[in-house]
Structures are given as C-alpha cells and as structure tokens.
Amino acid sequence: MILxxxxxxxxxxxxxxxxxxxxxxxxxxxxxxxxISSFKILETNIFFNNHVFSEPGLIENMAQTVALHTGYDYFLRGETAPTGYIGSIKKMELYKLPELHDVIQTEAHILQEFMGVTLVEINVFNVEKVKIASSLMKTVIAS
Structure with missing residues (x-):
C-alpha cells in the first residue's frame, strides 16, 4: 500500500x-x-441527522471508497472512471455512528474481482483508529 x-x-x-x-x-x-479514503462529517451532509452520520451514509461511504479505488485505477490508465452500484452487502457491522466534525478513514481491501464484479472487505475507523463499522460488499460496474 502506498500512502x-x-x-x-x-x-x-x-x-x-x-x-x-x-x-x-x-x-x-x-x-x-x-x-484508504477519509471523509469529514459536516452538518450540511444529506446523511447527517440527529447529530450523527447515519447508517445509509456509512454504507455509501464504503461503496464510494470502492468506487474511488476503481476510479483512481482508471485515472492511472488515462481512462474515465466508470459508474457502478452496490450489488450486495453480505455482512454489515456497526459499532458507533460518527458525529459532527468527525473524520472517518475507510479502508477497502479487494478480495476478488471478476468481469466488473468486485468483492471487497471494508473497515471504517474514527480518528483514534477504533473500528466503527465493517462490511463485506459486492460492487458492480454498470455496463
């Protein structure tokens, strides 16, 4: 991993x-x-509700981290980032919702990739490096 x-x-x-x-x-x-991506939780975010960043926001953060991996890979090859979507979420664990001004770090590890379908293990951490969420997700590049 290059940081x-x-x-x-x-x-x-x-x-x-x-x-x-x-x-x-x-x-x-x-x-x-x-x-590895990061994201600062702001009050103006559409998933910020009742003083926390909601579960759908975390799921979207995870999926967009995978999209960022794909997009950066395409960028390195001189190609445009493709559109994709969440194919399935096999396992999702949530330990704590981030709060206003928290900066979360999301780490995606690609387990398998075949014909536009990617199986990814994803972990989300707070600034103290405590895991706050994890999932096993499949994403699919739209054709």
Missing part, C-alpha cells in the same frame, strides 16, 4: 457521484488491492 505524502483532495473526477451525494473527500493511500 501518499500529500493526500489527494481533488477527487471529483475519480468517482461518478456528484454533490450533494459525495461521501468521500480525500484519497490517502492506494495499491492494486487496497485503498
């Missing part, structure tokens, strides 16, 4: 999602099978 000396904050062309539906804001590290 960038200078994190990449201009990710708008690396993922297909657009404001206000962007749930990742920084690319911290990348390898062929791994990616």
């Amino acid at each position: 960038f000396e200078e994190p990449i904050t201009d990710i708008k062309d690396l993922i297909p999602q657009k404001f206000p539906f962007v749930m990742v804001d920084t690319l911290l590290g990348f390898s062929e099978t791994n990616l």
Whole structure:
C-alpha cells in the first residue's frame, strides 16, 4: 500500500457521484488491492441527522471508497472512471455512528474481482483508529 505524502483532495473526477451525494473527500493511500479514503462529517451532509452520520451514509461511504479505488485505477490508465452500484452487502457491522466534525478513514481491501464484479472487505475507523463499522460488499460496474 502506498500512502501518499500529500493526500489527494481533488477527487471529483475519480468517482461518478456528484454533490450533494459525495461521501468521500480525500484519497490517502492506494495499491492494486487496497485503498484508504477519509471523509469529514459536516452538518450540511444529506446523511447527517440527529447529530450523527447515519447508517445509509456509512454504507455509501464504503461503496464510494470502492468506487474511488476503481476510479483512481482508471485515472492511472488515462481512462474515465466508470459508474457502478452496490450489488450486495453480505455482512454489515456497526459499532458507533460518527458525529459532527468527525473524520472517518475507510479502508477497502479487494478480495476478488471478476468481469466488473468486485468483492471487497471494508473497515471504517474514527480518528483514534477504533473500528466503527465493517462490511463485506459486492460492487458492480454498470455496463
């Protein structure tokens, strides 16, 4: 895993999602099978409700971390990031919801990739490096 000396904050062309539906804001590290993103929870976020970043927001953050991996990989090859979607969530564990101004780090580890379907293990951590959520997710590149 290569951790960038200078994190990449201009990710708008690396993922297909657009404001206000962007749930990742920084690319911290990348390898062929791994990616680390971060995201600061703001009051203006559409998934911020009752003083916390909600479960659907965390799921979308996980999926967009996978999309960021795909998008950065395509960027390195000089290609446009593809659109994709969540195919399934096999396992989701939630330990704590992030609160206002928390910065979460999401780590995606690609377990298997075949014909546009990616099986990914994803873990989300708070700034103290305590795991707050995890999932096993399949994402699919739209054809």
